[in-house]
Amino acid sequence: MNVVTPFEGIGASVRRKEDLRFLSGRGQYTDDISRPGQAHAYLLRSPHAHARILSVDTAAAKAMPGVVAVFTSADMAGLGGIPCGWQIHNKDGSPMAEPVHPVLATGKVRHVGDPVAVVVAESRAQAKDAAEAILVEYEVLPAAVDMEAALAPGAPALHDTAPGNLCYDWQIGDKAITDAAFAGAHKVVKFETTNNRLVPNAMEPRAAIGDYDTTSGDYTLYTTSQNPHVIRLLMGAFVLQIPEAKLRVVAPDVGGGFGSKIYHYAEEAIVTWAAGKLHRPVKWTCERTESFMSDAHGRDHVTRCQLALDAQGKFLGLRVQTHANMGAYLSTFAPCVPTYLYATLLSGVYAIPTIHAEVKAVFTSTVPVDAYRGAGRPEATYLLERLVDVAAAETGIDKVELRRRNFIPTDAFPYQTPVALQYDSGNYFATLDQALETSGWTGFEARRAEAAAQGKLRGIGISTYLEACGIAPSAVVGSLGARAGLYEVGTIRVHPTGSVTVLTGSHSHGQGHETTFAQLVADRLGVPIAQVDVVHGDTAKVPFGMGTYGSRSLAVGGSAMFKAMDKIIAKGKKIAAHLMEASVEDIEFDRGTFRVAGTDRSKALAEISLAAYVPHNFPHDELEPGLDETAFYDPKNFTYPGGCHIAEVEIDSETGRVTVVQFTAVDDIGRVINPMIVEGQVQGGVAQGIGQALLEHAVYDSAGQLLSGSMMDYTMPRADDLPPVGVATHATLCTHNPLGVKGCGEVGAIGSPPAVMNAVVDALRDYGVRHIEMPATPAKIWNIINAGRRPMAAE
Amino acid sequence: MPQVTLTVNGKAHTVEVEGRTLLVELLREQLRLTGTHVGCDTSQCGACVVHVDGDSVKSCTLLAVQADGCKITTIEGLAKPDGTLHPMQEAFREYHALQCGFCTPGMVMSAIDLVKKHPAGLSEKEIREGLEGNLCRCTGYHNIVKAIAAAQDVMHGRRSELARAAE
Numbered sequence: 006m007n008v009v010t011p012f013e014g015i016g017a018s019v020r021r022k023e024d025l026r027f028l029s030g031r032g033q034y035t036d037d038i039s040r041p042g043q044a045h046a047y048l049l050r051s052p053h054a055h056a057r058i059l060s061v062d063t064a065a066a067k068a069m070p071g072v073v074a075v076f077t078s079a080d081m082a083g084l085g086g087i088p089c090g091w092q093i094h095n096k097d098g099s100p101m102a103e104p105v106h107p108v109l110a111t112g113k114v115r116h117v118g119d120p121v122a123v124v125v126a127e128s129r130a131q132a133k134d135a136a137e138a139i140l141v142e143y144e145v146l147p148a149a150v151d152m153e154a155a156l157a158p159g160a161p162a163l164h165d166t167a168p169g170n171l172c173y174d175w176q177i178g179d180k181a182i183t184d185a186a187f188a189g190a191h192k193v194v195k196f197e198t199t200n201n202r203l204v205p206n207a208m209e210p211r212a213a214i215g216d217y218d219t220t221s222g223d224y225t226l227y228t229t230s231q232n233p234h235v236i237r238l239l240m241g242a243f244v245l246q247i248p249e250a251k252l253r254v255v256a257p258d259v260g261g262g263f264g265s266k267i268y269h270y271a272e273e274a275i276v277t278w279a280a281g282k283l284h285r286p287v288k289w290t291c292e293r294t295e296s297f298m299s300d301a302h303g304r305d306h307v308t309r310c311q312l313a314l315d316a317q318g319k320f321l322g323l324r325v326q327t328h329a330n331m332g333a334y335l336s337t338f339a340p341c342v343p344t345y346l347y348a349t350l351l352s353g354v355y356a357i358p359t360i361h362a363e364v365k366a367v368f369t370s371t372v373p374v375d376a377y378r379g380a381g382r383p384e385a386t387y388l389l390e391r392l393v394d395v396a397a398a399e400t401g402i403d404k405v406e407l408r409r410r411n412f413i414p415t416d417a418f419p420y421q422t423p424v425a426l427q428y429d430s431g432n433y434f435a436t437l438d439q440a441l442e443t444s445g446w447t448g449f450e451a452r453r454a455e456a457a458a459q460g461k462l463r464g465i466g467i468s469t470y471l472e473a474c475g476i477a478p479s480a481v482v483g484s485l486g487a488r489a490g491l492y493e494v495g496t497i498r499v500h501p502t503g504s505v506t507v508l509t510g511s512h513s514h515g516q517g518h519e520t521t522f523a524q525l526v527a528d529r530l531g532v533p534i535a536q537v538d539v540v541h542g543d544t545a546k547v548p549f550g551m552g553t554y555g556s557r558s559l560a561v562g563g564s565a566m567f568k569a570m571d572k573i574i575a576k577g578k579k580i581a582a583h584l585m586e587a588s589v590e591d592i593e594f595d596r597g598t599f600r601v602a603g604t605d606r607s608k609a610l611a612e613i614s615l616a617a618y619v620p621h622n623f624p625h626d627e628l629e630p631g632l633d634e635t636a637f638y639d640p641k642n643f644t645y646p647g648g649c650h651i652a653e654v655e656i657d658s659e660t661g662r663v664t665v666v667q668f669t670a671v672d673d674i675g676r677v678i679n680p681m682i683v684e685g686q687v688q689g690g691v692a693q694g695i696g697q698a699l700l701e702h703a704v705y706d707s708a709g710q711l712l713s714g715s716m717m718d719y720t721m722p723r724a725d726d727l728p729p730v731g732v733a734t735h736a737t738l739c740t741h742n743p744l745g746v747k748g749c750g751e752v753g754a755i756g757s758p759p760a761v762m763n764a765v766v767d768a769l770r771d772y773g774v775r776h777i778e779m780p781a782t783p784a785k786i787w788n789i790i791n792a793g794r795r796p797m798a799a800e
Numbered sequence: 801m802p803q804v805t806l807t808v809n810g811k812a813h814t815v816e817v818e819g820r821t822l823l824v825e826l827l828r829e830q831l832r833l834t835g836t837h838v839g840c841d842t843s844q845c846g847a848c849v850v851h852v853d854g855d856s857v858k859s860c861t862l863l864a865v866q867a868d869g870c871k872i873t874t875i876e877g878l879a880k881p882d883g884t885l886h887p888m889q890e891a892f893r894e895y896h897a898l899q900c901g902f903c904t905p906g907m908v909m910s911a912i913d914l915v916k917k918h919p920a921g922l923s924e925k926e927i928r929e930g931l932e933g934n935l936c937r938c939t940g941y942h943n944i945v946k947a948i949a950a951a952q953d954v955m956h957g958r959r960s961e962l963a964r965a966a967e
């Protein structure tokens with residue numbers, strides 16, 4: 006009989022099932038896979054940001070030792086371009102510019118790293134050697150690197166089909182009403198900022214292996230993906246024209262994604278196509294420096310905004326004008342990030358009566374930019390939370406009080422914002438109060454004085470954030486330009502003797518689904534987690550799935566499992582009723598036991614499943630044998646986690662180095678399934694947020710060379726750059742999914758950057774600093790401190 | 801082609817390598833010990849750390865020929881033959897010090913060497929500084945630091961928080 010200890014279900018910090026294989030070196034990441042007879046691919050990439058390809062001479066390379074083949078775009082003439090998954094419309098209703106994104110550069114290269122040719126050889130080293138022998142003649146063209154320069158009249162045009170390098174000019178909210186609100190304002194606060202461009206840098210570099218079965222004509226792609234079914238659809242249908250039935254995509258263990266492994270990349274198509282051409286497996290593994298110029302980057306917004314307030318500090322209206330960098334080509338989700346994942350979030354946790362936002366998306370001679378942990382929501386949160394602090398400084402209203410005055414009241418849910426979203430639940434006062442208390446907010450001035458006595462500048466910063474995740478209702482996103490549905494699929498397969506296999510379209514690349522999802526089953530069906538196996542990441546095993554991003558796995562993928570369990574229970578009740586000769590209405594189910602209400606007659610789930618698979622005594626007229634159910638779950642709304650992050654920083658005035666000395670996160674992510682995993686997710690997100698605030702920046706020079714193009718030059722947060730991160734949760738339940746969950750994967754990266762930057766500005770308040778752009782590097786801070794200004798007297 | 805003789809996880813191997821072959825390539829590609837990972841090409845990330853004659857070494861930064869005659873331990877060689885995990889592996893599991901697991905082998909190998917070289921024990925700050933050569937993008941290091949702090953007591957034979965938790 007199945008007995009679940011109460012410690013395995015919802016709310017238990019169960020240790021992870023997946024850890025043993027990772028801790029003993031038995032994970033199976035894509036590069037760990039070797040297919041018999043595999044050859045190795047290496048991509049020759051453009052050294053120029055913008056150039057015409059005059060000729061490519063591969064003759065010498067083809068003659069090099071070990072070389073199997075060399076391909077250029079001429080060899081791939083029949084292939085489609087890499088598709089974009091989202092179409093945004095301009096203000097005038099016309100569709101965005103959507104230039105072709107060829108698998109290999111055709112005619113022109115448009116960013117440093119744009120692939121020009123592929124060498125396939127017996128070994129990776131031989132492929133790399135041969136690539137050096139390819140002669141490419143370029144006519145270098147002026148690059149359009151910076152967004153303002155790219156939009157300027159007469160700027161070099163990257164694509165014939167995108168005049169002025171403009172992808173789209175989009176808006177949301179009511180301009181006339183917003184203008185009227187500003188006309189009647191007591192005060193208008195203006196603010197401009199850049200959201201720094203980042204490189205996601207999951208620790209596992211991307212890799213892909215294409216395999217072709219000459220007998221069946223079937224293709225298999227092993228790839229570092231967060232969503233194998235989506236890759237199968239995009240690559241099969243649009244690029245290679247392989248029917249889904251002939252194409253299997255496997256995303257095995259994946260070493261972190263953070264968004265960068267959502268997208269369909271050229272290399273996936275190249276190895277799959279080449280395997281079919283060469284009739285042998287072809288493997289490609291990215292080198293880190295190569296991933297800096299080929300993985301989609303994140304953020305990169307330049308924004309001007311204005312906030313209108315009344316005399317009491319109540320927000321009357323918000324205007325936002327943002328330029329968002331798309332890079333050289335449209336990556337899979339790119340167009341929706343600065344629109345529906347950004348501008349729709351501009352109300353934040355605040356009751357702002359009217360908002361008008363305009364977003365121009367711009368093509369530049371840089372690597373494509375797409376979603377990176379948080380995707381649009383960190384940009385919106387950073388803008389709002391810095392703006393509110395600036396407004397507090399300019400109105401003289403305390404920054405906590407100003408926030409409280411403008412929070413959406415707790416009894417106002419469901420709350421309709423002026424920018425399309427309807428929040429279902431939240432309590433921003435509760436998370437604020439809890440964070441203020443935990444962080445020792447009221448005792449801060451004593452700590453500031455103590456630090457000052459030691460020659461250190463100490464500051465404290467707050468961020469009260471909200472995000473929208475659990476993406477997304479298919480009909481809604483479809484009307485907004487998504488070319489896919491965003492439901493999820495879950496199968497619950499109860500085996501004859503009562504163990505369970507879960508098949509899920511969600512993909513785990515660090516999130517611990519094998520544990521959390523098993524807990525859902527344990528909690529509901531009463532099967533010990535040791536007997537629940539979670540299968541994901543293989544289109545040949547899992548019916549379908551949209552994958553993992555936008556903190557959707559539990560809210561959408563978990564809800565699909567919940568629905569499938571509903572079906573299991575409903576069928577189980579009918580079988581139980583038959584076996585116990587009772588009426589179905591009288592059967593109750595609780596954690597693994599079907600009972601005839603009010604009696605001691607019961608059947609365990611394993612007895613029911615045995616009867617389902619050995620149906621000697623079975624209601625054949627009414628039911629089919631087996632106990633295996635699949636559900637598709639399409640969410641009714643986004644979910645809306647929110648909360649409060651407080652950072653305390655100390656600045657060494659000699660060096661300008663900022664140290665985060667304390668970090669407090671209080672997040673409302675709805676119901677918590679595994680608190681240990683939630684804390685880990687928040688801590689990891691906060692680390693990336695602190696990285697954005699203090700360390701990380703993808704910097705291009707004016708010729709389009711990526712200056713911070715390796716791990717030597719791009720500052721990744723290390724253990725001694727970060728503080729311990731205290732995490733607490735305060736739940737208001739999501740009202741529209743069966744689990745009451747909201748999602749925890751991105752909150753850390755969304756809430757933390759403005760908390761840190763508000764603290765940095767606070768630490769420097771005596772230096773007359775209104776704003777500092779991210780990252781707050783030692784050089785920047787040192788220059789402020791040493792600008793010749795004497796510290797101004799504290800107000 | 802040069803020949804290299806080395807002992808890996810207690811087993812002797814003689815392999816032919818190219819002069820340019822890195823130790824990590826020999827381990828991963830020729831011996832198929834894929835637990836040791838490659839996360840960068842500039843010796844920054846530490847995903848590739850193994851023990852060479854007892855010291856932690858970035859195996860992407862050593863030529864295979866330089867390891868001739870050496871004793872190598874990789875993540876696959878840490879647990880006892882009966883499957884009992886090394887206290888550092890156990891602590892990583894107990895304290896949720898891994899998410900995607902990609903940095904984990906290198907992190908564990910570095911941590912073991914760090915603890916061994918500090919028999920008097922490490923403070924939180926010293927652990928953080930000692931992890932300078934290892935990058936993790938998932939965890940924010942919080943739980944890695946906690947795991948190492950707990951494991952050091954077990955490794956040094958002191959009664960640990962970990963042991964107390966298990967009681």
Ligand code: FES
Pocket residue numbers: 837838839840841842843844845846847848849858859860861
């Ligand atoms: S692979 Fe990054 S340091 Fe060795």
Ligand code: FES
Pocket residue numbers: 208260261515897898899900901902903904935936937938939
């Ligand atoms: S656990 Fe993913 S990089 Fe450390």
